[in-house]
Amino acid sequence: MRVSGKTKIAGVMGWPISHSRSPLLHGYWLREYGIDGSYLPFPVEPANLKVALRALPILGISGTNLTVPHKEAALEICDRVDKTAWRIGAVNTVIVEQDGTLSGSNTDAFGFIENLKSESNWHVKDGPVVVLGAGGAARAVVAALVNHGVTEIRILNRTLDRASALAATFGENCCAAKLTDANDALKGAVLLVNTTTLGMIGQPPLELSIETLPRGATVNDIVYAPLQTNLLRVAAARGNPVVDGLGMLLHQARPGFAAWFGVEPKVTKSLRNTILEDLNA
Numbered sequence: 001m002r003v004s005g006k007t008k009i010a011g012v013m014g015w016p017i018s019h020s021r022s023p024l025l026h027g028y029w030l031r032e033y034g035i036d037g038s039y040l041p042f043p044v045e046p047a048n049l050k051v052a053l054r055a056l057p058i059l060g061i062s063g064t065n066l067t068v069p070h071k072e073a074a075l076e077i078c079d080r081v082d083k084t085a086w087r088i089g090a091v092n093t094v095i096v097e098q099d100g101t102l103s104g105s106n107t108d109a110f111g112f113i114e115n116l117k118s119e120s121n122w123h124v125k126d127g128p129v130v131v132l133g134a135g136g137a138a139r140a141v142v143a144a145l146v147n148h149g150v151t152e153i154r155i156l157n158r159t160l161d162r163a164s165a166l167a168a169t170f171g172e173n174c175c176a177a178k179l180t181d182a183n184d185a186l187k188g189a190v191l192l193v194n195t196t197t198l199g200m201i202g203q204p205p206l207e208l209s210i211e212t213l214p215r216g217a218t219v220n221d222i223v224y225a226p227l228q229t230n231l232l233r234v235a236a237a238r239g240n241p242v243v244d245g246l247g248m249l250l251h252q253a254r255p256g257f258a259a260w261f262g263v264e265p266k267v268t269k270s271l272r273n274t275i276l277e278d279l280n281a
């Protein structure tokens with residue numbers, strides 16, 4: 001599409017940035033909705049993040065997504081940060097306001113819940129949820145579950161201290177245990193979410209027995225490369241409903257796109273296939 005002085009511009013800052021699928025994703029929506037807009041990858045070294053973010057209003061740019069390693073540093077740079085981003089400890093979406101100030105938010109929690117809602121029958125009030133992992137991704141998932149009123153969240157992690165710290169941050173509905181105690185923790189659960197990096201391309205597989213997990217429980221792996229992880233394969237084989245991680249990536253992009261380009265975008269099968277083709281290329 002032709003770029004002019006009226007073209008709305010947004011992008012994604014990271015270091016490195018070449019791996020990011022966000023330009024493909026937002027580019028798809030820009031074409032789909034015929035918007036005079038452009039979404040660009042910005043390679044920004046960590047030391048330059050503040051200058052780069054402050055340059056957005058000066059350059060007339062509508063905002064930016066943030067990816068590794070900028071999400072935490074942005075908390076201190078934005079002029080305001082919403083409650084969810086503070087609790088997660090990371091900003092992934094920055095909106096330039098009319099007055100040139102920067103509003104930071106975190107849309108990973110939104111993306112996680114929207115994906116689950118659209119791909120499964122899981123219902124918040126059903127019962128206990130087990131979360132595997134206690135890193136940045138786990139923080140977003142636990143924040144989403146707490147915000148949605150889940151009353152029992154069992155956080156399992158290789159390193160117990162990290163699980164305990166995460167549980168303490170998110171309050172009395174959370175408890176912590178070691179990953180090796182999964183047998184007990186999975187009993188009676190209605191949802192199991194893997195947020196660890198295990199199972200990702202280049203990482204060891206997640207080798208977890210889910211024998212004690214009820215067969216009606218939904219199993220969600222937020223890993224999306226590969227789409228079908230070992231966990232999802234095993235879960236599907238024993239009859240559990242499964243949800244892969246690609247939808248979270250797609251849904252988390254919606255609020256930023258809507259704010260920068262003025263259209264509420266839809267996550268469709270065709271969008272999913274476009275991103276999948278790129279992941280498999």
Ligand code: ATR
Pocket residue numbers: 132133134135136137138157158159162179195196197198204
């Ligand atoms: P992210 O921000 O993507 O969540 P992270 O903060 O590095 O990444 O967290 C990675 C998660 O995967 C952690 O829960 C980590 O467990 P530890 O806290 O014990 O490190 C988990 N993880 C990574 N490699 C693992 C392994 N080989 N076995 C078990 N858990 C692992």
